[in-house]
Amino acid sequence: MKILFVSLGCDKNLVDSEVMIGLLGKKGFSFTDDETEADVIVINTCCFINDAKEESINTILEMAEYRKSGSCKALIVAGCLAQRYKQEIVDEIPEVDAVLGTTTYDAIVETVEKVLEGQKELHFEDIDRLVPEQEGARALTTGGHYAYLKIAEGCDKHCTYCIIPKVRGNYRSVPMEQLLKEARELAEGGVKELILVAQETTLYGKDIYGEKKLPELLKKLAEIGGIQWIRVLYCYPEEITEELIQVMRDEPKICHYLDLPIQHASDRILKRMGRRTTRADLRHIIGRLREEIPDICLRTTLITGFPGETREDHEELMRFVDDCEFDRLGVFTYSPEEDTPAAGMPDQIPEEVKEDRRAELMELQQEIAFDKADAMTDRILEVMVEGQVADENAYVCRTYKDAPGVDGYLFLNTDETLMSGDFAKVRVTGAVDYDLIGELAE
Secondary structure: OEEEEEEOOOHHHHHHHHHHHHHHHHOOOEEOOOHHHOOEEEEEEOOOOHHHHHHHHHHHHHHHHHHHHOOOOEEEEEEHHHHHOHHHHHHHOOOOOEEEOOOOHHHHHHHHHHHHOOOOEEEOOOOOOOOOOOOOOOOOOOOOOEEEEEOEEOOOOOOOOOOHHHHHOOOEEOOHHHHHHHHHHHHHOOOOEEEEEOOOOOOOOHHHHOOOOHHHHHHHHHOOOOOOEEEEOOOOHHHOOHHHHHHHHHOOOEEEEEEOOOEOOOHHHHHHHOOOOOHHHHHHHHHHHHHHOOOOEEEEEEEEOOOOOOHHHHHHHHHHHHHHOOOEEEEEEOOOOOOOHHHHOOOOOOHHHHHHHHHHHHHHHHHHHHHHHHOOOOOEEEEEEEEEOOOOOEEEEEOOOOOOOOOOOEEEEOOOOOOOOOEEEEEEEEEEOOEEEEEEOO
16 A cells, blocks of 8 residues: 655655654554555645635645545545645535544544545644654654754744744644654664754743743763764844853854844834834844854745735845845745735735745845855865765765755765765855855865
């Protein structure tokens, strides 16, 4: 019995997919990448913004054709879109046999079995349920040398544009012992880089321990043998403490890299977004990070075209980006999501204006990023090898400044044989756009 698994959306969703794949594999199911061979198709969906929603819906409709033709015996939809639009999926896409919510992905095996017996299945539980530990069940899809460690689920922030609390529930930290056990298992399986993810990592522990415990978690993870890099994503600026900065500075295994989604820099827009920072707060925390960790790589994301954003607000954001010179930066155009306060706000911005403002921000950031890449020439960096370039004596690598899937690469030219997951010392010899070129250091 062959299963095709499609995982859409963020790295948090990917962790859920890996657990589902592991559970199915333990039960004896095999997997295929070929839709025409699949007996069962599982789609783990996303609905964070409109583009993600469209991708999820189009994927379901595409896979429904295989269910219609009879080659596929079961079509199962899971994840955020399934949680948010369960009834619409059932009513409008009759080829779908089962729908799983965001807190019931651990029921994937029994769901597949029921559907293959001819039953239709809708499986949903409390949105604030924390899925129990699935010991040894996770099957990594990242190549085995790095893995995401999901340290919490849900979010309590309720930013006015965001649907996440409605589809993922309130903030729930995973108990520290459970995380350390999972991290040890990952290390024993060959993982060398742990990437900590959650809707917000900086708040870790507050709900179950009464105080923020990310610094303590990082120190304990750093004690695990075999782990060489620890990377932290999704840090809300207002929750970054001096203790966290010191741990990042002093613990050698923690990459000097921080993903810091600020969304905007106009105080008026930040307030409308329901964010908890001002422009002055952002300048202060960025300054502290660079003061204590001079080589830190800062990544951020912005939303342009938020309801009521004026040309002056946009220019203010442009000046902030120009002044702060983020190492990595992504820009989304505002996507109105039903059932969020921002969708009902007056002064919605035309799509064309949003796209123009996004283009202006990305053009500015491109100049900054290219200059920063050029400035890396002659630096010696440790890199992790991702794989070999086909038919060339060159390897695709990542530096501490590069999170997988979202940042650039370093292309290493060498006749030596290297394997994915190997670390090497490299001298940067040049840059091409966002990527670096290098050779092995003497």
